[in-house]
Amino acid sequence: RLDAALTIADLRTIAKRRTPKAAFDYTDGAAEGELSLDRARRAFEDVEFHPDILRPAANVDTSCEILGGPSALPFGIAPTGFTRLMQTEGETAGASAAAAAGIPFTLSTLGTTSIEGVKAANPVGRNWFQLYVMKQREISYGLVERAAAAGFDTLQFTVDTPIAGARLRDKRNGFSIPPQLTLGTIVNAIPRPWWWYDFLTTPKLEFASLSTTGGTVGELLNAAMDPTISYDDLDIIRGMWPGKLVVKGVQNVADAARLVDLGVDGIVLSNHGGRQLDRAPIPFRLLPHVVREVGKDATVMVDTGIMNGADIVASIALGAKFTLIGRAYLYGLMAGGRQGVDRTIAILRSEIERTMALLGVSSLAELEPRHVTQLTRLVPVADGADARV
Ligand code: HOC
16 A cells, blocks of 8 residues: 555655654654744755756666765665654664665664664664764763664764754644653544554663653753753764764854864754754755855765655755655654655655656766756855845
């Protein structure tokens, strides 16, 4: 039945039907008025492609090199928190699907499968680890050491979370870890008995980091995360981590340039899927400004709002070296566990191949800024931000 899903939006529809409302909304939702997420989607929808004609495009090569290793596709799986609450296979499904597709998988500090469990699910392929620096530094540092020992090749240090964004859907739903049985939860469970059966009969969530559970997501996160992290922490982490170091959550040109000057291996332009500061700049809009400043050889990646392979192709054309998918992966997971994640990757792969072939390019390296314009014309107002005209 998952084969009937032709788009990520189709997978989202199935996911919504199969998943308890609070868990679905945690994934689907964003912060405050959800403006950043909505704007990120609209920025991708605004893309106009400019194809070349009469170019050989029978064999489209979607592979690339990223952070010292190969990827069969120009995207990897982004770190996601509390993943086994969405569907009990969780990170195991994500990591094994990534392995089968030849793309990197990222485990979040707030993941619900251990570092070693992810390694077992993806023993040969590329695993990346996403780091939050917590008040209890020894927890974060311990995770860094374990990820290195397990052969994870890249660390994504996330910097856009000094405090939790206001996820209003979570508050309205009373979303808590672990889930509480309330009248509303019970009524919502009636059409979704299999989700509850799976949840109650599989091993308990294995948090990589949280020493305690019990509370709303916002409460848990604010209790755990350190709001005082700074560039000094970057130095400390650089000293501890033997692999590639990426900073995720960069939101302006000046920070991007500073990080590249400091010699980080890559940056991810991200506003955390619109889940932190609402009305933050849209990473896809920021992308050309950052690439212009740091140069096209720097490893600039992008996430937030990617729901179609064409979004990925447009990002690569504007200078991104790679992209990350969060919600698109989780919709597949919630729709059908490992098979659902396979379906997400297959949909994005065919959209990427089709978009490239119709553009008249046969490799990612042939994509150029001239292939993309945006229907809404923007003028820069300051430091990479844009104004609509
Ligand atoms: C204060 C820390 O990535 C999400 C997760 C966790 C956010 C951490 C906030 O829900 O987006």
